[in-house]
Amino acid sequence: MTHVLAAAAALACSLGAIGATPLEAQRASGQRDSGQRDSAQRGIAIDARMAEDLGLAVGARVRISSKPGEPGDSAFIAAIYERKADPAEVARREYRVRLHLDQLQQLMELDDRVDRFAVGTRDGQSIDSALARINHVAFGFRAHKSRDVAVQSSRTFRVVERFHFAIGIITVVASAVFLLCLLLLSVEERKRDIAALRLMGISRATVVRAIVIEAAIVSLIGSVIGAGIGWIASLIVNAHFQELYRTPLVFALLTPQIFAFATGLSLVLGIGSGAAAGWRLVKSSPLALMGR
Amino acid sequence: MRLMMAWATLRRHPARTTLAVLGIAVAAALLLDMVMLATGMSESFRSLLLTRGYQLRVSPKGTLPFDSEATIDGAGAIVRALRANPDIKAVSPTLGSTLTIDRSRIPSAFTLGLERDVQGDYTIEAGSDITHADSGTTAPLPRIVVSQTFLTRAGHAIGDTITISSGLDAQLRTSARSSRVVIGGMGRFIYVPGETPVIALDLALLRQLLGPSYRDRMSLAMAESRRGDSASVEAVRAWIATTQPRVTAISTETAIRQVEERLSYFRQLAFVLGAISLGIGFLLVATLVTLSVNERRGEIAVLRAIGTQRIGVLQQVFLEGLLLTSAGIVGGLALGLVTAQWLNGILRDFPGLPSAFDFFVWSPAAGWRALALLLTSGTLAGLLPAWRAASIPIARALREEAIG
Numbered sequence: 001m002t003h004v005l006a007a008a009a010a011l012a013c014s015l016g017a018i019g020a021t022p023l024e025a026q027r028a029s030g031q032r033d034s035g036q037r038d039s040a041q042r043g044i045a046i047d048a049r050m051a052e053d054l055g056l057a058v059g060a061r062v063r064i065s066s067k068p069g070e071p072g073d074s075a076f077i078a079a080i081y082e083r084k085a086d087p088a089e090v091a092r093r094e095y096r097v098r099l100h101l102d103q104l105q106q107l108m109e110l111d112d113r114v115d116r117f118a119v120g121t122r123d124g125q126s127i128d129s130a131l132a133r134i135n136h137v138a139f140g141f142r143a144h145k146s147r148d149v150a151v152q153s154s155r156t157f158r159v160v161e162r163f164h165f166a167i168g169i170i171t172v173v174a175s176a177v178f179l180l181c182l183l184l185l186s187v188e189e190r191k192r193d194i195a196a197l198r199l200m201g202i203s204r205a206t207v208v209r210a211i212v213i214e215a216a217i218v219s220l221i222g223s224v225i226g227a228g229i230g231w232i233a234s235l236i237v238n239a240h241f242q243e244l245y246r247t248p249l250v251f252a253l254l255t256p257q258i259f260a261f262a263t264g265l266s267l268v269l270g271i272g273s274g275a276a277a278g279w280r281l282v283k284s285s286p287l288a289l290m291g292r
Numbered sequence: 293m294r295l296m297m298a299w300a301t302l303r304r305h306p307a308r309t310t311l312a313v314l315g316i317a318v319a320a321a322l323l324l325d326m327v328m329l330a331t332g333m334s335e336s337f338r339s340l341l342l343t344r345g346y347q348l349r350v351s352p353k354g355t356l357p358f359d360s361e362a363t364i365d366g367a368g369a370i371v372r373a374l375r376a377n378p379d380i381k382a383v384s385p386t387l388g389s390t391l392t393i394d395r396s397r398i399p400s401a402f403t404l405g406l407e408r409d410v411q412g413d414y415t416i417e418a419g420s421d422i423t424h425a426d427s428g429t430t431a432p433l434p435r436i437v438v439s440q441t442f443l444t445r446a447g448h449a450i451g452d453t454i455t456i457s458s459g460l461d462a463q464l465r466t467s468a469r470s471s472r473v474v475i476g477g478m479g480r481f482i483y484v485p486g487e488t489p490v491i492a493l494d495l496a497l498l499r500q501l502l503g504p505s506y507r508d509r510m511s512l513a514m515a516e517s518r519r520g521d522s523a524s525v526e527a528v529r530a531w532i533a534t535t536q537p538r539v540t541a542i543s544t545e546t547a548i549r550q551v552e553e554r555l556s557y558f559r560q561l562a563f564v565l566g567a568i569s570l571g572i573g574f575l576l577v578a579t580l581v582t583l584s585v586n587e588r589r590g591e592i593a594v595l596r597a598i599g600t601q602r603i604g605v606l607q608q609v610f611l612e613g614l615l616l617t618s619a620g621i622v623g624g625l626a627l628g629l630v631t632a633q634w635l636n637g638i639l640r641d642f643p644g645l646p647s648a649f650d651f652f653v654w655s656p657a658a659g660w661r662a663l664a665l666l667l668t669s670g671t672l673a674g675l676l677p678a679w680r681a682a683s684i685p686i687a688r689a690l691r692e693e694a695i696g
Contacts, residue, residue, distance in 0.1 A: 069363055156642065166635055181580065189583055
């Protein structure tokens with residue numbers, strides 16, 4: 001099998017750009033490599049999703065063209081590759097084909113043109129000076145640091161991250177109000193018990209401490225149950241989206257750090273709510289709490 | 293009377309009632325936002341696509357408009373065939389490319405080649421529209437329209453003359469073709485992201501600049517069906533698909549479906565969070581009313597003992613839940629609209645989306661439906677505690693109340 005290397009400077013192209021119809025037509029004829037391959041015939045690599053959908057296998061011969069309906073060039077499938085778990089591409093349903101650079105240039109009648117090329121500096125230290133020198137002589141193009149390109153291309157995820165953060169704030173506010181409301185009610189429901197404790201001589205601080213401890217335990221148990229529900233939900237979410245987008249990308253992840261953060265936040269909210277509810281109750285006299 | 297009693301009960305515990313209303317308001321706001329998110333993308337995209345009345349997009353076979361650099365060859369014949377169809381009112385061919393701008397702060401800009409009289413890509417905000425590229429040395433320079441971002445980043449103003457080029461040779465430092473043009477106006481580009489500097493010029497001029505291989509090419513064409521109903525649009529789409537095998541014709545509905553597919557994450561997130569907020573609203577009202585009823589067992593027993601009908605108690609407790617939910621929904625509506633603006637501001641930073649695209653759009657039907665659902669859910673949440681309150685055994689409850 002010819003090993004197809006994706007040239008670093010390969011022109012990015014979609015299937016539409018190189019003609020989907022001829023490939024599909026070739027699939028119908030279903031020819032496999034039979035050892036009679038033309039010496040000029042080149043190998044191409046296709047993504048696994050495309051191979052699966054069109055029933056193509058390594059060795060199959062296809063015709064590729066830059067315009068639908070034209071004969072184009074003959075090529076054989078030398079490799080089938082799995083796409084990276086790249087979130088930037090996850091929602092794109094298009095197929096990907098990788099060709100040798102000169103093969104694509106010839107097919108697209110682009111002579112000696114590329115969309116971009118990567119440059120590696122010898123020692124990794126002289127990036128700025130290399131950048132300055134390239135841009136000084138550049139005509140019609142610009143050089144950028146890989147880091148800057150990465151920052152630019154990760155904008156989507158930064159936006160999604162900010163959106164998740166905002167949704168998280170709303171959810172935490174809703175949870176905090178819910179928790180405070182529940183604790184207030186559960187404490188108020190037991191005001192006679194608390195009045196009895198106070199009449200027995202138990203101090204206000206002890207009563208509040210007891211309520212706070214109870215709130216903390218409730219929060220902790222709630223967090224563990226919530227984490228369990230979250231973990232099951234993450235399994236469902238991953239299974240659903242991995243199937244939907246046909247990607248190994250992990251969409252929802254419950255890490256120990258996330259669990260620790262959620263539990264910590266829940267404890268803080270629970271203790272705060274418990275303290276507020278307890279303190280509100282012990283401020284009243286025991287007899288008033290008894291309804292006398 | 294029942295309403296007043298329910299109101300008096302809620303007023304007796306102001307802190308508890310305020311917290312409950314606040315909780316329901318946050319849940320209602322989240323639900324409203326999620327409904328706006330789920331429906332907003334489609335609505336926004338639809339209005340964006342139909343801004344200039346074109347219901348159909350014709351793109352290279354197998355691609356979405358401007359999803360790849362593929363172009364359609366033999367564009368002239370295709371456009372002529374479309375224009376000859378009596379069911380098609382207008383056709384707007386577009387060619388997209390990147391041109392270099394000489395002696396400018398930005399080296400290049402995304403360029404759209406359009407036919408002025410039928411273009412549906414921009415609206416003029418200042419200055420004048422593009423002009424045809426006339427041949428001859430004495431002809432005035434062609435005028436182009438640029439975006440606000442272009443003017444800001446390139447440091448040019450309306451009326452400036454610039455040189456645009458293509459086919460650069462980095463070795464010889466020359467361009468194959470160039471043209472001097474005047475910035476005639478500033479436009480708002482409907483489908484181009486706000487952060488992209490963009491130029492619009494006459495289609496023939498752009499083809500000329502891109503060289504012989506582009507003389508009969510276009511990136512896409514927009515077509516407007518004479519009759520706007522979906523059946524007629526679909527008939528025109530099917531006709532294009534049958535008669536033009538080298539292109540893909542996409543209707544507004546198909547385009548919306550494909551964009552929704554790409555952004556399905558947000559729709560599903562909206563569904564999950566919307567369901568959670570409904571659940572929170574239900575639980576909050578159910579818990580609050582249940583505890584409130586438990587607390588007032590003696591009071592309810594007294595009411596029953598002095599002759600209040602079971603249905604009366606049921607109505608009063610039911611009204612408490614209804615009042616709580618209603619108050620929460622009113623607050624939630626205001627809170628939801630404010631948070632929607634905030635969240636929309638965050639998502640509008642999404643790279644590559646047209647600046648006019650909104651994620652959160654207030655759709656009255658969907659919004660009111662969601663709030664009505666929450667109201668029903670909250671009111672129903674009070675139903676079980678109300679039934680329990682009405683079913684309290686009077687004698688036992690009075691004895692328990694007396695003993696304490």
